Amino acid sequence: MQEVLTGKYGEDSKLIYDLADQGGEFLSLRYDLTVPFARYLAMNKISNIKRYHIAKVYRRDNPAMMRGRYREFYQCDFDIAGQYDPMIPDVECVRVVSEILTSLNIGDFVIKVNHRQLLDGLFEACGVPSDKFRTVCSSVDKLDKSPWEEVRSEMVNEKGLAPSVADRIGEYVRLTGKVDLVEQLLLDEFLVAESKSARDGLEAMKLFLKYCTLYGLQDQVSFDLSLARGLDYYTGIIYEAVLLRESIGVGSIAGGGRYDNLVGMFDPKHKNVPCVGVSIGVERVFSVLEARIISSKTKVRTTEVEVYVASAQKNLLEDRMQLCKELWDADIKAEHSYKHNPKLLAQLQYCEEMGIPLAAILGESELARGVVKLRQVATRQEIEVQRETVAEAVRDLLNKINEQS
Amino acid sequence: MQEVLTGKYGEDSKLIYDLADQGGEFLSLRYDLTVPFARYLAMNKISNIKRYHIAKVYRRDNPAMMRGRYREFYQCDFDIAGQYDPMIPDVECVRVVSEILTSLNIGDFVIKVNHRQLLDGLFEACGVPSDKFRTVCSSVDKLDKSPWEEVRSEMVNEKGLAPSVADRIGEYVRLTGKVDLVEQLLLDEFLVAESKSARDGLEAMKLFLKYCTLYGLQDQVSFDLSLARGLDYYTGIIYEAVLLRESIGVGSIAGGGRYDNLVGMFDPKHKNVPCVGVSIGVERVFSVLEARIISSKTKVRTTEVEVYVASAQKNLLEDRMQLCKELWDADIKAEHSYKHNPKLLAQLQYCEEMGIPLAAILGESELARGVVKLRQVATRQEIEVQRETVAEAVRDLLNKINEQS
Incomplete structure (x- = not known):
């Protein structure tokens, strides 16, 4: 109510915003x-x-x-x-x-x-x-x-x-x-x-x-x-x-x-x-x-994404979604492209721009062999891990990267 | 500005708060x-x-x-x-x-x-x-x-x-x-x-x-x-x-x-x-x-205070302030009474009410001997620690209490 503010601020009172009377209530911000x-x-x-x-x-x-x-x-x-x-x-x-x-x-x-x-x-x-x-x-x-x-x-x-x-x-x-x-x-x-x-x-x-x-x-x-x-x-x-x-x-x-x-x-x-x-x-x-x-001129990260789930070929959207779900369930901050068939290069460039430390890359041949590539974005080092234990491997690798920096 | 909101909400538009015209600007919340x-x-x-x-x-x-x-x-x-x-x-x-x-x-x-x-x-x-x-x-x-x-x-x-x-x-x-x-x-x-x-x-x-x-x-x-x-x-x-x-x-x-x-x-x-x-x-x-x-009927703590600096006798305000400063400098959440000469019982009751896990009790004879009492509020267990290393001892004891619970 306006009266709450009246007489409290002295000469600054002129700076108070009043609300319009829309039904008998006199209000101020x-x-x-x-x-x-x-x-x-x-x-x-x-x-x-x-x-x-x-x-x-x-x-x-x-x-x-x-x-x-x-x-x-x-x-x-x-x-x-x-x-x-x-x-x-x-x-x-x-x-x-x-x-x-x-x-x-x-x-x-x-x-x-x-x-x-x-x-x-x-x-x-x-x-x-x-x-x-x-x-x-x-x-x-x-x-x-x-x-x-x-x-x-x-x-x-x-x-x-x-x-x-x-x-x-x-x-x-x-x-x-x-x-x-x-x-x-x-x-x-x-x-x-x-x-x-x-x-x-x-x-x-x-x-x-x-x-x-x-x-x-x-x-x-x-x-x-x-x-x-x-x-x-x-x-x-x-x-x-x-x-x-x-x-x-x-x-x-x-x-x-x-x-x-x-x-x-x-x-x-x-x-x-x-x-x-x-x-x-x-x-x-x-x-x-x-x-x-x-x-x-220091770069400030605008997100806290820890791992980006990328795909190396077309038609792997559902695999990306499935892996994201597993990472989210394990409390890992993950993200993937909102496009059906994004280009691999575009996905990796996005990781570099956003400062995302890790990419999990899904590929047809790798999936057929039951593995997923994990890539350290900064060093471009890649390792293969078992598909069933990706979340665990991501967690270990993130800990290692954090220790190094 | 009012026009930003106009025509966006359909039948709910009647619920928009408008500001009073205090100089030719038509504003809404x-x-x-x-x-x-x-x-x-x-x-x-x-x-x-x-x-x-x-x-x-x-x-x-x-x-x-x-x-x-x-x-x-x-x-x-x-x-x-x-x-x-x-x-x-x-x-x-x-x-x-x-x-x-x-x-x-x-x-x-x-x-x-x-x-x-x-x-x-x-x-x-x-x-x-x-x-x-x-x-x-x-x-x-x-x-x-x-x-x-x-x-x-x-x-x-x-x-x-x-x-x-x-x-x-x-x-x-x-x-x-x-x-x-x-x-x-x-x-x-x-x-x-x-x-x-x-x-x-x-x-x-x-x-x-x-x-x-x-x-x-x-x-x-x-x-x-x-x-x-x-x-x-x-x-x-x-x-x-x-x-x-x-x-x-x-x-x-x-x-x-x-x-x-x-x-x-x-x-x-x-x-x-x-x-x-x-x-x-x-x-x-x-x-x-x-x-x-x-x-x-669970009790919810309303503060995160980790240690309360209490005094056992009168005229120890400055000692309390000095110890609080040291604890704050060590990133420990500490508090003490705003009164010059609070009663010890009142101070300990406050710790119990607020769920503060630890009390550091300053006493004349202890200070003369270069020690401070640390009291676990829940168990009422007390130990004596060296005055110079109180912050360290508090940190260790808090870690121990956290592990137990």
């Missing part, structure tokens, strides 16, 4: 997986859960195919919901992102982190009225794509901040570092004296970075005061993963944070369940991996 | 995966491909949760596109369905098959005007849920068939059998003399059933003249898989057929690519499996 997850927890009265979810979301935005930005795209979300001690689930989410990106072998990355309470405290200390915190957050969030001068101009001219206020924000949001930056800011008289929220945020960040080190994440995590995240619902730690060297400009490939007040918006008694989670942009990851595969 | 697949082939000029696709589709229908019928649900489609010899890809689709249903261990099933050309020929022979073939097809398709009398009444009163025509159809659409029924119908003077289409359809069915036997499908396939499939786009063989014993009334759990003219509807020059495919209803399969799990 989901914008992300976080809001539906929060609604699910509230509706089913679930007070703790850890889960992942891969599914499509929809945004009425300008697509950029090459950079993996679509209107209909997949997200992979991982969330931990429940009343727990500070920062323990929060740092696990970062570890999960780190493991995923490392195992994808997608290249060096950094996970930028910041804290909404620190940002709010910073805005407070700089003199931003509290009803403008979220909209100023949206402006700060653009710093990854726009220079400070543009963001400052938006703050002053569109959001109505005094130029001096914007300038004070600007001094902070360009800072990045590690735990030493947290220590330095904790000694910053202006920030810490003016705002309890900033102090709390910094203390939380200090604990978070300590846990990051325990989980082996110290080199991948960067404390970055320009990270703001556009969405309204975050209440604590926020993160965003970016690749250090990628040429196609996908931007961040994962992002998330803590959202402790979202579940309560769907509960009749406004009972909250604290949550923290992260979302990976599947198409962005694919775009980067695809660009890498193309530039490295 | 996809109704199935077949029409988008055909559009994809045409747009990318692909003349042959074999692929599967699991994704959501949307129908503005009355949901029935218990029977696995939703408005938003997953289909798993498998299709073979390309100009090939008759019935070879068609029978492979049946083999794929059979392998999937068998490996899911979902219970005995039958795959009903029929042929659109035979149905059209039957309608022709019985005297149905050709512009009513598709709408009469829709009526016949209801025979799996409604008695013949109701379907007959729809044909006569709503579709305008003469009662005698409907009665002649009724004599045929209640027939089911194997290849002997095909042979019998090929000798049926009325049908075969009146319609070339019926004869061609029967010859095609004969070939199809021969190939089914070669692929070992003879016991699972049933020739059923009442099978019609509601959708307009089928042109040849049609199939539908139903479970023989299931109590929740999901209906068919897979269906499909040949659609040789759909790709041409998206090609500027109307160039066709012959296709055959099958679609599995994912939620229906899940409903049946879930009902079976519930009735069998």
